[in-house]
Amino acid sequence: MKHYIYDTLDSELISELRKDGRATISYLAETLKVSRATIQNRLDRLISSGAILGFTIRIHEALDQGTIKAIMLIELSGQSTSQVIRKMRGIPELVKLHTTNGAWDLVAEIHTTTLSEFDEVLRKVREVDGILNSETSLLLSSL
Template sequence: MHLFDDLDHRLIAVLREDGRAPVSKLATILGVSRATVQTRLDRLLETGAVLGFTIRARQGYDDRAIRAIMMIEVAGRSTTAVIRQLRGLPELFALHTTNGAWDLIAELRAESLSDFDRVLREVRNIDGILNSETSLLLSSV
C-alpha cells in the first residue's frame, strides 16, 4: 500500500482540477522539477494509487442520463476484490465505503434504461456481492 506524503497529496489535488495538465505545468505549480513529477506520477500509477486520468463533466450535464444510488453488501473479506471489479465499470460514477447495513455505496449512470438494467445485472454477478438495493435518482432539489 502506498503512503502519500505532502507532495503526493498536492499532485493528486492538482490533477483533480486538471487531469490533462502537462508535466511541465504540474512541476511549475508544485515547485519541483519535471523529473520529480514524472517519477511521482509513475509510482502513483504503478502502485495503483492513481488509476488513470479522465475528464470531469459538469454535474447534471446530461439530464437524460439514468442516475442511481446502489447500496451493496459484500461477503466477508472480499471488499477489495469487489471494489476492483466495480471500478472497471464505465457506468460507475462514484464509489464509497460506509458503515451500517451496507458495505459500499455506488453512484451509477447509464444512457438508457436498458443500459441501466445491464449494469445492474453485471454488478449483481460480481463474486463477493451478497445483496444490493438500488434507488433511481429522479430529480435534484
C-alpha cells in the same frame, strides 16, 4: 500497489491532477514550487507504484443529462463480500462500488442510458448470489 512512501508533495500533486488531469509538467512545477524534473520523477513513481491508475475526464453535467443515475445500497450475507464484488465488477453500468458501514455493506453507483437498461442492471444485481437485500434510489438532480 507497490510499496512507496507518500509525502505532502505527492498529495499536493495528486490534488492538482484531480483538478486538471491534463495539467502540464511546467504548470505543476510552478504551482507546487519544485523543479520540472521533480514533478516528472514523482509522477512516474506514482504511476509505476499504482497510486495513480490512470487519467480521465469529467464532463459538464449539461452533456450528461441523458444519463440515468442511481445509488444502490446493498446488504450481503455472511462472508460473501469478495465473491459479490467480483461478480458486480462484471456489470459495466456499475460505475463505482464502495464498501460502507452501517446497515448496508456496499454502495453501488449506477449509470445507464435508458430505463429498460436500468431495469436490466437491477435484474443482474438481484441474481448475484450473496446479496440479501438492496435499495435503489434514482438521482433526480444535482444541487
